[in-house]
Amino acid sequence: MPKVERVIAENLNLAIEDVVEGLLQASGMTGRIPTNVGEILGYLDLKQLSFDFMRELDFMPELIEKRDIRAVLSYNDRIIATQRQLHRNQTVFSTLHEVGHYVLPEHVQKFYVCSIEDLSFFTKLRLEAEANKLAANLIFQLDHFAIEANSFPLGCNVITDLAGKYGTSFEATARRYVEQHSQPCALVVYDKVEKHVEGLEFDEFPGFKVQYTITSKSFREKFFTKILEEKIIPGESSVYEACKKLDVTQTVENKMSITIVGKGEFMFNSQLFTNGYKVFRLIYPEKL
Numbered sequence: 378m379p380k381v382e383r384v385i386a387e388n389l390n391l392a393i394e395d396v397v398e399g400l401l402q403a404s405g406m407t408g409r410i411p412t413n414v415g416e417i418l419g420y421l422d423l424k425q426l427s428f429d430f431m432r433e434l435d436f437m438p439e440l441i442e443k444r445d446i447r448a449v450l451s452y453n454d455r456i457i458a459t460q461r462q463l464h465r466n467q468t469v470f471s472t473l474h475e476v477g478h479y480v481l482p483e484h485v486q487k488f489y490v491c492s493i494e495d496l497s498f499f500t501k502l503r504l505e506a507e508a509n510k511l512a513a514n515l516i517f518q519l520d521h522f523a524i525e526a527n528s529f530p531l532g533c534n535v536i537t538d539l540a541g542k543y544g545t546s547f548e549a550t551a552r553r554y555v556e557q558h559s560q561p562c563a564l565v566v567y568d569k570v571e572k573h574v575e576g577l578e579f580d581e582f583p584g585f586k587v588q589y590t591i592t593s594k595s596f597r598e599k600f601f602t603k604i605l606e607e608k609i610i611p612g613e614s615s616v617y618e619a620c621k622k623l624d625v626t627q628t629v630e631n632k633m634s635i636t637i638v639g640k641g642e643f644m645f646n647s648q649l650f651t652n653g654y655k656v657f658r659l660i661y662p663e664k665l
């Protein structure tokens with residue numbers, strides 16, 4: 378029995394974090410940033426190949442919508458096929474997601490013993506979430522990222538520096554940064570609005586809306602979990618000022634007053650940057 382299959386068979390109740398720690402150690406990657414995907418694949422004796430799924434993979438079942446697929450694991454061939462059009466860090470994430478299906482207890486059995494249609498909706502969701510969690514933990518090396526992130530004063534520059542260091546997208550890095558920060562901070566992500574919004578003219582500006590909010594544990598205990606309403610008006614909102622910047626390192630800094638239902642008005646420091654598509658706002662209380 379190959380080593381990985383044996384490890385899985387002998388340790389069916391391993392947590393995802395244990396699997397990640399074991400994989401990083403066994404492949405010699407612990408503490409070496411960025412995580413080298415080639416080393417992990419080499420240890421597992423897997424190969425990653427890029428394909429144009431729309432043109433090259435005729436053998437894929439017709440019922441699967443090919444354009445939505447980022448990667449596929451072929452267990453018997455020991456190959457992870459990734460979609461050629463993906464960006465570099467999407468390829469890394471998708472490859473490690475498939476590694477998750479390969480190494481996590483229960484996944485191989487569920488995927489290959491049952492056919493995929495036999496799985497319930499919730500089982501599919503759970504297995505996908507587990508594979509994503511494994512991929513993120515391999516890339517950020519469990520607590521390694523959080524320990525490093527917490528060693529600097531709060532700021533967008535830490536997010537963009539660490540994204541470069543870990544080889545991760547600005548969005549994934551900003552999310553992990555806030556989720557795992559020990560100090561109170563929140564990330565508000567603004568996405569462009571395609572459709573026309575009543576009462577607002579966007580002659581030369583795209584429209585923006587709050588897409589989602591992420592908060593650190595100490596932030597949501599003291600303040601809130603979600604921005605409910607924010608008027609984002611061209612010429613007034615700092616979101617527009619940030620969206621015109623050409624580089625992630627050009628941050629826009631200001632103060633932001635937020636009224637919290639039942640708690641009153643609070644002043645926050647606000648720092649914004651853009652990756653060219655979305656605008657990210659890091660906020661934290663004036664007095665930490």
Ligand SMILES: [Zn+2]
Nearest residue numbers: 474478505508
């Ligand atoms: Zn998957």
